[in-house]
Amino acid sequence: MQPPEFPEKQPYNLNNELAKERTHAAADRTLMAWIRTSLSLIGFGFGIPTIVRAIDATRIGKNINPHHFSNVIGLSFISIGMYAMFTALKEHRRLLKLIQSDRYVYESSNTAERVGFALILVGIISFVGVLLKAINL
Secondary structure (H helix, E strand, O other), X not given: OOOOOXXXXXXXXXXXXXXXHHHHHHHHHHHHHHHHXXXXXXXXXXXXXXXXXXXXXXXXOXXXXXXXXXXXXXXXXXXXXXXXHHHHHXXXXXXXXXXHOOOOOOOOOOHHHHHHHHHHHHHHHHHHHHHHHHHHO
16 A cells, blocks of 8 residues: 655745744734724714714704714714724735735735725715804804
């Protein structure tokens, strides 16, 4: 009986393995930065309506009700934070699979750009809302 044939393994290269470990650690740090960003966005989403309600409660004349607008902006921040978290986790998983493969090829990601554009959109909507409110007062 002959022993089973195994395909030849490539020689062990410590430099490659250490480079993979550094890349893995960098991917983990990037994921943690995205988690912090996402939690900040979600926190802003909860805080904005609360702040607006507190400011509104101190006014004597209540011509405009800002509660609905602040809720929309707050929910927008929460949604962007959850989107950022989901895409960061998805990107992290994809990167770890690439690192573990024998043929690692760098592929750029545009997750940060998409989150940035979403924040710009919420900022423009907020600016217009505050501007319209200031004109009506």
